[in-house]
Amino acid sequence: xxxxxxxxxxxxxxxxxxxxxxxxxxxxxxxxxxxxxxxxxxxxxxxxxxxxxxxxxxxxxxxxxxxxxxxxxxxxxxxxxxxxxxxxxxxxxxxxxxxxxxxxxxxxxxxxxxxxxxxxxxxxxxxxxxxxxxxxxxxxxxxxxxxxxxxxxxxxxxxxxxxxxxxxxxxxxxxxxxxxxxxxxxxxxxxxxxxxxxxxxxxxxxxxxxxxxxxxxxxxxxxxxxxxxxxxxxxxxxxxxxxxxxxxxxxxxxxxxxxxxxxxxxxxxxxxxxxxxxxxxxxxxxxxxxxxxxxxxxxxxxxx
Amino acid sequence: xxxxxxxxxxxxxxxxxxxxxxxxxxxxxxxxxxxxxxxxxxxxxxxxxxxxxxxxxxxxxxxxxxxxxxxxxxxxxxxxxxxxxxxxxxxxxxxxxxxxxxxxxxxxxxxxxxxxxxxxxxxxxxxxxxxxxxxxxxxxxxxxxxxxxxxxxxxxxxxxxxxxxxxxxxxxxxxxxxxxxxxxxxxxxxxxxxxxxxxxxxxxxxxxxxxxxxxxxxxxxxxxxxxxxxxxxxxxxx
Numbered sequence: 163x164x165x166x167x168x169x170x171x172x173x174x175x176x177x178x179x180x181x182x183x184x185x186x187x188x189x190x191x192x193x194x195x196x197x198x199x200x201x202x203x204x205x206x207x208x209x210x211x212x213x214x215x216x217x218x219x220x221x222x223x224x225x226x227x228x229x230x231x232x233x234x235x236x237x238x239x240x241x242x243x244x245x246x247x248x249x250x251x252x253x254x255x256x257x258x259x260x261x262x263x264x265x266x267x268x269x270x271x272x273x274x275x276x277x278x279x280x281x282x283x284x285x286x287x288x289x290x291x292x293x294x295x296x297x298x299x300x301x302x303x304x305x306x307x308x309x310x311x312x313x314x315x316x317x318x319x320x321x322x323x324x325x326x327x328x329x330x331x332x333x334x335x336x337x338x339x340x341x342x343x344x345x346x347x348x349x350x351x352x353x354x355x356x357x358x359x360x361x362x363x364x365x366x367x368x369x370x371x372x373x374x375x376x377x378x379x380x381x382x383x384x385x386x387x388x389x390x391x392x393x394x395x396x397x398x399x400x401x402x403x404x405x406x407x408x409x410x411x412x413x414x415x416x417x418x419x420x421x422x423x424x425x426x427x428x429x430x431x432x433x434x435x436x437x438x439x440x441x442x443x444x445x446x447x448x449x450x451x452x453x454x455x456x457x458x459x460x461x462x463x464x465x466x
Numbered sequence: 467x468x469x470x471x472x473x474x475x476x477x478x479x480x481x482x483x484x485x486x487x488x489x490x491x492x493x494x495x496x497x498x499x500x501x502x503x504x505x506x507x508x509x510x511x512x513x514x515x516x517x518x519x520x521x522x523x524x525x526x527x528x529x530x531x532x533x534x535x536x537x538x539x540x541x542x543x544x545x546x547x548x549x550x551x552x553x554x555x556x557x558x559x560x561x562x563x564x565x566x567x568x569x570x571x572x573x574x575x576x577x578x579x580x581x582x583x584x585x586x587x588x589x590x591x592x593x594x595x596x597x598x599x600x601x602x603x604x605x606x607x608x609x610x611x612x613x614x615x616x617x618x619x620x621x622x623x624x625x626x627x628x629x630x631x632x633x634x635x636x637x638x639x640x641x642x643x644x645x646x647x648x649x650x651x652x653x654x655x656x657x658x659x660x661x662x663x664x665x666x667x668x669x670x671x672x673x674x675x676x677x678x679x680x681x682x683x684x685x686x687x688x689x690x691x692x693x694x695x696x697x698x699x700x701x702x703x704x
Contacts, residue, residue: 167572376556379516380617381545382573 164386171390172397175366182362183398189358190402190452191409193351194444196344198410201443203341205436207334213430215304218326222247222297222314225321229294233320239295243319247297256313259306264298271296294321352451355402359395359452360459366394367463374464388460395456396449403448407441467625467656468492468515473524475510475680484510485521485680492658494624497651499667500660501691502677508660511677512627515658516548517541529624546574549618549626549655553633555610557602557617563589564598567617574621588620592646608639612646619650626650628659632666640666664691 176183224244225234244265251260266274271293279285301307307325315323367374377387414437423431470490476483485507492498500508513519514526517533526533529547536544557566564585571581589595592612602610611631618626628647632640644666651657661667667674667690674689675682 164572164575372556373558376558376569377573378542379545379550379556380570380573380621381542381548383542384539386573386575 168386168390168393171370172393175370175390175394176397178369179362179366182358182365183394186355186358186362186395186398187402187405189351189355190399190448191405193348193355194403194406194448195409196348196351197447198406198440198444200341200344200348201440202410202414202432202436203337203344205440206432207337207341209430209432209436210337211304211330211334214330215327218304218307218330220299220301220307220310221324221326222299222310223321223324224295224297225319226292226294229321231321233316233318239319239321243317244295244297247314247317247320250313250317251297251299251310256310259302259309260299261302262300266296266298268293268295352447355399356451356455359399359455362398363391363395363456363459364463367391367460384464387464388457391460392453392456395452395459399448399452400445403445406448407444410440410444411437413437467494467496467529468658469525469527470511470514471525471527473514473521473526475507475514475519476522483522483680485514485677488524488677488680488682490675490682490685492656494656495651495654497648497657497670497672498659499670499672499674500658500677501662501667501674502683503662505679506677507680508677509629510680512550512629512658512660515625515627516545516550546621547623547625549615549621549623551611551614551618551626551628551631553630555602555607555614555634557610557613559602562599562601563594563605563613563616566602566613567620570617570620576621584620588616591619591649592616606639607635608642611635611639611643615643615646615650619655623655625656625658628657630661631659632661632663637665641669644670667691 224239224247225231225237227238228236230236248263248265250256251263268290272288272290275288275293276285279288299310301310304327307327311323311325314320374387411434414432415434418431419433468491470488473485473488474483475485488507488511490511500511502508510519514521514533515528517526517528517536520526520534528544531544533544558569561569567585567588568581571584576584586595586598589598592615594609594612594616597605597609602613605613611634615626615631626647631647632643635643640663647657647659648670671688671690674684674686674691676684
């Protein structure tokens, strides 16, 4: 009986303020889409980090005949110095963090360089002599790169220790900034959505002033009076949240997986599983925000 | 049933209190008129019984409850013991007579079976048995007030409060409403009615409490609207 009555009140309220309810739906839809985009970008960053960091190596470059730094004395690194670095890498303290070590001599470095830059201007001045010998170290896990760098960078004959992860940082920076921007927009839109919901609820309460007055007069409990309004706000936001969740899933499935992924086969792109993980989060956020906003709004309205 | 102990109500913006040192006791089954000019405090008394307002000083007891000690979340449950009728009827215009009365019972969670028995019963009592499916605007003022009374008493409250219930009605219709209120009172319900219509008060010969500027001027067991001239004369001589 009471459930039916509450459902009827909710339906009447939604129908009476249809235009405002539609705007609540749209604002919630857009704001939660931005939240979804931000979460997906973060997932994408993590996925790319996982993908690239596994492949990223630490390059230990040895001094060439022309290098003059703290550790280089304008003489090429001696085989003993190279061996010393190798010994360090295989010593008890460092060994657990090193998965694999490959030596790249000048000839090999030259071949790799030419295969990458052959035909360009810089290739004309390149010869095996201008290349540096290097040790390519694959860390056990990406975070161990720092340890390897610290242990070897100050050793005699070592020109430079370069972590390839550093090269990827700018990409992640860009993605991270984009995701922060999405979160920023999402927060602004969520504020707008919350304010709009509380306005809608007050409007709805105002148009039902007479009923509310009678309900209070005859002793309807506060919870009974307030529940239809809270449900009203939640239902409007829920529609928006479901639309947002649906569009996030659709964008991932049809655009990212269906269109972008086949073109960028080397990069792992967020997939449907990730999107299906994000969807309930969006719906949860929508329902929670709307419920709280509506509850606060109706409570304040009834107090006045 | 209802007791006011030295009740004073001051609104911050008004210098003069709406009620000043009002003491009053209304017993079970009584029919009491609250009379006085507009602004004399009649409505404030009724609003305090409903606990829509609280006294600035003094105590109000209703049905054995000290209203000051009643937490606000208990107020709805307290109000279920009071029926209220107003001058402007306060019906829901988009609901039929039946639905208007049933609405009261629905919102306090009565069962469907109870409602389908109690509503026709109370509509018979107020003389609207044949008009259950009419909308309020299809009824006369007197009939609308009967609906409001039906709504107020359908839950069989021990107290019925009426604030100028005949204010919008012509004298003959008012007489019918008064007869109905008297009948409800005979059934054991305490009735408190605020009015400034002298003829009604004089006709009924019930207890009269007169308020003037927030003070009880007179409390007579079976009085009339005006004080007797003799009383006036005595006061003037003294």
